[in-house]
Amino acid sequence: MKCLRIAMLSMVSLVLIFSLAIAAGDAEKGKALFKDPKFGGGTAGVSCNSCHPDGKGLEKAGDMKGLEKQVNACVQNALKGKGIDPKSAEMTDILAYLKSLKGKTPAAGTPKK
Ligand code: HEC
Numbered sequence: 001m002k003c004l005r006i007a008m009l010s011m012v013s014l015v016l017i018f019s020l021a022i023a024a025g026d027a028e029k030g031k032a033l034f035k036d037p038k039f040g041g042g043t044a045g046v047s048c049n050s051c052h053p054d055g056k057g058l059e060k061a062g063d064m065k066g067l068e069k070q071v072n073a074c075v076q077n078a079l080k081g082k083g084i085d086p087k088s089a090e091m092t093d094i095l096a097y098l099k100s101l102k103g104k105t106p107a108a109g110t111p112k113k
Pocket of ligand 1: 034046050058061070071098
């Protein structure tokens with residue numbers, strides 16, 4: 001029976017690790033979405049990156065409350081998309097990317113906020 005318990009335990013921890021990884025989002029995938037004009041159903045032909053090149057100016061966005069809403073505001077107003085489900089994997093990925101910008105020093109020449 002011990003064997004079974006160990007097997008069960010490792011299954012449970014695998015599931016846990018897996019769901020944590022999903023919840024945390026994937027910054028690399030988020031970065032790709034950030035540069036994708038079709039993100040969120042975008043129709044304007046611009047990506048997040050068009051106005052926020054490499055996330056410039058968004059270094060503090062990771063700390064914002066209601067960041068999902070802000071992302072969707074830009075998706076709808078700027079990309080002319082439909083917006084994305086705040087609980088979707090795409091949203092967690094883009095949030096992970098935005099959070100990864102934190103602490104990055106803006107490139108020389110860009111004004112600090
Ligand atoms: C057409 C230009 C444009 C595009 C494209 C655009 N944004 Fe924005 N974004 C803005 C403007 C303008 C603001 C408001 C000014 C500011 O706060 O810097 C803003 C603000 C934000 C903020 C809040 C920043 C803050 O500190 O208040 C976030 C987060 C953000 N955008 C994310 C995104 C994401 C994610 C995308 C892609 C889905 C995107 N933006 C696409 C123009 C754009």
